[in-house]
Amino acid sequence: MSILIYAEYAPEASGGKFKKVAFELASYAKKVAETLGTTVTAVTINAGDVSELAKYGVDKVLKVNNDKLSGFTAKAYADVIKQAAIKENVKLVLLSSTTDSVYLASFVAVALEAGYASNVVGLPISTSPFLVKRTAFSNKAFNTTEIETEIKVLGLAKNSYGIFETPSTLTQEDFNPIIGENDFGVKVESVEKISGKVSIADADIVVSAGRGLKGPENWGMVEELATVLGAATACSKPVSDLGWRPHGEHVGQTGKPVATNLYIAIGISGAIQHIAGINSSKVKVVINSDPEAPFFKVADYGIVGDAFEIVPKLIEKFKAF
Numbered sequence: 001m002s003i004l005i006y007a008e009y010a011p012e013a014s015g016g017k018f019k020k021v022a023f024e025l026a027s028y029a030k031k032v033a034e035t036l037g038t039t040v041t042a043v044t045i046n047a048g049d050v051s052e053l054a055k056y057g058v059d060k061v062l063k064v065n066n067d068k069l070s071g072f073t074a075k076a077y078a079d080v081i082k083q084a085a086i087k088e089n090v091k092l093v094l095l096s097s098t099t100d101s102v103y104l105a106s107f108v109a110v111a112l113e114a115g116y117a118s119n120v121v122g123l124p125i126s127t128s129p130f131l132v133k134r135t136a137f138s139n140k141a142f143n144t145t146e147i148e149t150e151i152k153v154l155g156l157a158k159n160s161y162g163i164f165e166t167p168s169t170l171t172q173e174d175f176n177p178i179i180g181e182n183d184f185g186v187k188v189e190s191v192e193k194i195s196g197k198v199s200i201a202d203a204d205i206v207v208s209a210g211r212g213l214k215g216p217e218n219w220g221m222v223e224e225l226a227t228v229l230g231a232a233t234a235c236s237k238p239v240s241d242l243g244w245r246p247h248g249e250h251v252g253q254t255g256k257p258v259a260t261n262l263y264i265a266i267g268i269s270g271a272i273q274h275i276a277g278i279n280s281s282k283v284k285v286v287i288n289s290d291p292e293a294p295f296f297k298v299a300d301y302g303i304v305g306d307a308f309e310i311v312p313k314l315i316e317k318f319k320a321f
């Protein structure tokens with residue numbers, strides 16, 4: 001009885017490589033597999049070279065290559081994962097927390113008549129009963145969830161475990177699940193904007209700015225700091241509402257969630273709706289001229305001062321490294 005992961009692969013147009021979350025999921029699965037004394041099998045859909053998964057402890061890959069699956073379709077993908085799970089007699093299926101996988105996980109759970117826990121953080125608390133810790137209320141609280149069904153589906157919270165190299169000997173197998181026309185009842189088209197910059201979803205560091213920057217003409221220093229750090233740029237909601245920055249950069253409760261290693265907030269007050277979306281980030285650095293700004297309450301490091309003086313100095317210092 002192996003553990004099955006769905007290793008997400010970005011199509012050619014978006015880079016043609018495994019998404020970072022696939023390696024985090026594999027690292028996590030490996031640790032769980034060691035606890036349970038079992039192996040890790042990954043199912044991939046239209047992936048290129050899968051050998052990289054061996055670095056992160058995957059023992060076997062079921063490679064599905066089918067033109068019908070070139071666009072993400074939750075029902076069809078769930079059917080593939082279900083058939084892979086049945087073939088491998090799997091009792092634990094793991095998915096990551098990208099937009100696609102979160103949507104997909106519930107379809108997989110229904111298909112396998114399995115209990116599903118989303119936003120899982122940390123290794124299972126116990127396997128009998130099967131208990132996991134999850135985030136709740138926009139990451140403001142944790143709860144413990146028990147899954148009672150024989151087959152279990154878990155969605156691992158993004159950037160909650162880390163990526164660890166545990167080399168394994170990988171076997172690869174072509175897998176041809178049966179896919180029916182009924183699987184394509186709903187057609188989903190995704191449009192990915194390719195900017196050539198680091199995307200918020202893949203970034204280890206995010207440099208984010210708010211209304212404190214006064215206007216779009218002042219974003220040059222934010223972009224420069226992001227470039228020097230190899231970071232993605234983000235912004236608060238009013239900034240995108242005002243059209244200072246594209247909507248794709250809006251982070252927070254109603255924007256993109258951010259669970260990065262380093263989040264730098266410049267001229268952002270720290271309203272509860274903003275914090276809700278970025279609170280899972282590991283280290284938060286806040287630059288704000290108001291020492292009473294609420295953001296300082298959740299900051300790991302805070303700089304009280306004028307962003308227009310501080311940010312150029314940071315750029316200068318980082319460039320010197």
Ligand code: FAD
Binds near residue numbers: 211235269274288
């Ligand atoms: P402001 O509140 O105007 O804060 C600007 C900050 O910049 C201040 O703290 C000020 O001290 C500082 N500042 C000013 N000048 C300087 C300077 N020279 N140097 C350094 N600092 C300076 N917001 C989000 O961001 N994301 C969301 O997803 C989101 N969802 C929402 C959902 C709902 C239902 C609602 C009601 C609101 C939501 N909001 C969201 C809006 C949120 O409540 C705040 O209004 C918003 O986050 C404030 O944005 P801001 O911090 O950029 O601007």
